[in-house]
Amino acid sequence: MELYKKILLLIIVFTIFSCQKEDGKIDFTFLQVNDVYEIAPIQGGEFGGMARVETVHKELLKENKNTMLFMAGDFLSPSLLGTIKVDGERVRGKQMVEVMNSMNFDLVAFGNHEFDISQKDLQKRLNESNFPWISANVKLKTKEKSMPFYKEINGKKEPVNETFIKEFSDEDGTTIKVGFISVCIPSNPKEFVQYGNMFVKARASYAALQDSVDVVFGLTHVKLTNDKRIAKLIPNLPLIMGGHEHTNSYDTIGSVLISKADANAKTAYIHRISFDKKTKKTSVKSELKEINSSIKSDEKVAQIVDKWQTILTSKIKNIIPNPEEVIYTAKTPLDGRDTPIRSIQTNLGEIITKSMSFAFDDSVDCALVNGGSIRIDDQLTGAINAVDIFRVLPYGGPVLKVQIKGRLLKRVLDYGLLAAGTGAYLQRFNAEKVGEKWMIQNKELNINKTYTVAFSDYLLKGFDIPFLSSENKEVLSVYSPKEDELASDIRKAVVEYLKKMESN
Known part of the structure; x- marks a missing residue:
């Protein structure tokens, strides 16, 4: 009898749902x-x-x-x-x-x-x-x-x-x-x-x-x-x-x-x-x-992410021994977002170019890097480690020490300024435009003088600035650092410069 009631109930429920329009x-x-x-x-x-x-x-x-x-x-x-x-x-x-x-x-x-x-x-x-x-x-x-x-x-x-x-x-x-x-x-x-x-x-x-x-x-x-x-x-x-x-x-x-x-x-x-x-x-x-730390990670996806992160960390260790070590605490966000980094001078761009000068013991007159090399499209804030710097500059590459005629340096700086909004826009250190004049270390640029400039190696390949390459007659010499030098990888230079800033 009890079984009959259960079957009848199931039939009624099924009928109700099947008739639902x-x-x-x-x-x-x-x-x-x-x-x-x-x-x-x-x-x-x-x-x-x-x-x-x-x-x-x-x-x-x-x-x-x-x-x-x-x-x-x-x-x-x-x-x-x-x-x-x-x-x-x-x-x-x-x-x-x-x-x-x-x-x-x-x-x-x-x-x-x-x-x-x-x-x-x-x-x-x-x-x-x-x-x-x-x-x-x-x-x-x-x-x-x-x-x-x-x-x-x-x-x-x-x-x-x-x-x-x-x-x-x-x-x-x-x-x-x-x-x-x-x-x-x-x-x-x-x-x-x-x-x-x-x-x-x-x-x-x-x-x-x-x-x-x-x-x-x-x-x-x-x-x-x-x-x-x-x-x-x-x-x-x-x-x-x-x-x-x-x-x-x-x-x-x-x-x-x-x-x-x-x-x-x-x-x-x-x-x-x-x-x-x-x-x-x-x-x-x-x-x-x-999407923040309050959300638990899905285990299946996390395993794949962890696999790739382990590979990444091992690769970074070939250049930086302790990639997870906090090297700097940014109280003000360091701006590496695409639009500003390709349009205006940002504090992150300034740190990178200061690091390039630091890599040569500040023996250069100025330092220049194309905004397009900075690929993080984000702001760095709080605790920063070497992995963050590698995210900022994923392609790395050496910093070159270049002897260049003032006339060509002016052309390069003018081109970089006019390229605002593109990857050819230049982040700069010790090069500033005041009114109609370019100032190098607070002195007016002299087109007849020879300057020593720290360039990212990409810039000397002529991709962003077509007339800037080692083939140009007004590029007088190019020094490419050895593997054991700080300038051999722009990311090493930034990491060491930030460590110095943090300790001061």
Whole structure:
């Protein structure tokens, strides 16, 4: 009798649920990160860390199985890990793909920094990734034609699509199709990349999608001003999840929301979304979630991160014996963010160039480094160790002592100033422009005099400043330091200079 009652109860419950009608409403969640270059926590372990992001991801999946994890571009480069060699080959974002594979990213957009690495390395990362990529305006350019980027798996090429469709369903049977469009800023010209017009391609991909899905969202990697223009061109997008800027923002253009999280997963955006099939209305509730030390790391992802961090530490020890040792305490944040470091003199730029002079016992007249060599795109504050300095200057390289004619030095300084906003902008020590005159050690630059200048070795290769190379007749001599000298690696010079500052 008791068994009969239980069976009857199960039949009643099943009947109730099976008769439950589709209500036409469905909820889903988006978790957005963008511009993530570091897999491990930053700022002394206080913020960021992909293992912490994964903990948030899993919690959201428990809350709602219809949860998607997004990367809005810029993750393969730049990073300190990406510059090191493992088994004779530079890492070039391999560590990031491995971590993202373990996190089961649902969709990623191309960012401009994905094209920092070579076509060959990018192809390897595409092939290794188990997540879909999307872009409407970046194509692979060959000698014969342009074509979509692709993954090659078991000899078969799978093209990167211009759009992406995801289907959601809930317990009562409500089903919808959600579409995504994506464009990337054309700010990193490469021979193997063809950039289509961002706005034309965004509109075209939306038009191609709108009749086959219920709602379309944006996943972009462009400037905020570009996102705002896209929002005006496509006013029916409920949300654009964007990247490129490294500081969180949340804007509304008409009824279009535009969200950007902080770089390096210091924050992530959680978007809880409801869609009504009858009214076609979408509501979005967004939460900016700080990723900090209060969030436990996911064990599976943390194991992969720890593996790569161990490799990194061993490589750094080849140059600095105690990479984790605190060498300096920054009470004022040292500014290495991309925009300022490439536009104005910053306190971090001053420390680096003072270190270059320090490496030669201050026997140089001035010191110059291109802002583009400083790749941390962050502010350093509090306890700083050698690993932080390697993150600031991942490519390292020697500091060169160069005898140079005053006429050429003036041309170099003028060029660097006019290059504000680019990597060729010069951070300087003992070189300052006062009115219309350049001052070297507080004395007016004499174009007929010979000056001794500390240059980063990259600057003498003529990439950023085309006329500055050892081939120029006004470069009189170039001294390249020996391996045991402090100037043999710019990072060693900065570490030792900061130690001296800390002890004073």
